[in-house]
Amino acid sequence: MTAKALIDRRSFVKMAGAAWVATLTPRGAFALERADAVFASAFMTPDGSYGVATLTEEGQIIDRTLLPARAHGMAFSPESRRTVAFARRPGTYAMILSTDGVAEPVVITAAEGRHFFGHGCFSADGRLLYATENDFAANRGMIGIYDGTRGFARIGEFPTYGIGPHDMTLAADRRTLAIANGGIETHPDFGRTKLNLDHMEPSLTLVDTVTGALIEKRVLPKELSRLSTRHVDIGADGRVWFACQYEGPRNDLPPLVGHLSRGEDLVFLTLPERTTEALANYVGAIAVNRREGLVGLTSPKGNVAVTLDARTGAVLNEEFVAEAAGVAAATHGFAVSSYNGRFNGPTSAVAWDQHIVRLGRCIFP
DSSP, rough: OHHHHHHHHHHHHHOOOOHHHHHSHHHHHHHHTTTTTTEEEEOTTSSOOOOOEEETTTTTTEEEEEEEEEEEEEEEEETTEEEEEOOOOOOEEEEEHHHHHHHSOOOOOOOOEEEEEEHHHHHHHEEEEEEEEEEEETTEEEEEEEEETTTEEEEEEEOOOSSEEEEEEEEESEEEEEEOOOOOOOOOGGGGOOOOOTTTEEEEEEEETTTTOOEEEEEOOOGGEEEEEEEEEETTTEEEEEEEEEEEEETTTOOOOEEEEETTTOEEEEOOHHHHHHHHHOOOOOETTTTTTTTEEETTTTTTEEEEEEEOOOEEEEETTTTTEEEEESSSSEEEETTSSSBSOOOOOOOOEEEEESSSSSSOO
């Protein structure tokens, strides 16, 4: 185990505290002691129940908590020591867990006329939680604001300036939200049915969290209007990396990955045709390893995990991963999960959901 890995694991243990560590089973405590890094992901068990697990980089489950329904995306704040699991669209709950074991889990419910889109993030100081939400009556995306110092009471909202927001992340300035508006209209009366595939409006927006004002908006060109912008992450240079899912004909090969810098046009990567074909028009998750300058992609439809050079966009690695799900920056490269229980090689008797979050104070710049 490298010194860097020891620092990362020890920082998590210090943050979690002795009280939390004491609640672990002997097997979980042993796994934590040997861990290079610590992650969290939602899962489904063979009996159909749902939960969220803390696990090591080697895929060993340290701890688990039951959830009321299926979760999707995760968020973590080292400042507030909180992890959040967001319900899968069009779910209406999010569960906030305390990684130090001091506070009981908090379950929040979407406001009337809203549902969650499965993603969110914390403010830089960890006091506020932002969640992507659907104002389905008005067919507009919203960001719900929840106050972590008041039991995560909903204290406000502001628009995403687009339709069907999905993922978002706090930009390098620690104040701006970078939001992927997928452009797809949905309504809870119709479940997960996509209602406007013939006139989608995908976009990426930068929004000021303090004022709620739109800073910039980039609408995808007309010829890519069926390319839904879905997931985002931030590069070491501040670029917003985004990944897409195509709602057009299966034999089309549109660009699926790109990046956005403030004040500049969208840039789409031109991947080799074999890589685009392997991704099967569907990137399910994206993550940036900022220390190593890498971008990781997964596709459950293509059964593949892809690693890119963040500087050049070159494909560095393609790996077959059956039902590939989540991806997160690891000590080296990426941790990758799958719907069939794989996490970085080892498997567990759970189906991991589509996203992973790394816990502990990030070691990347």
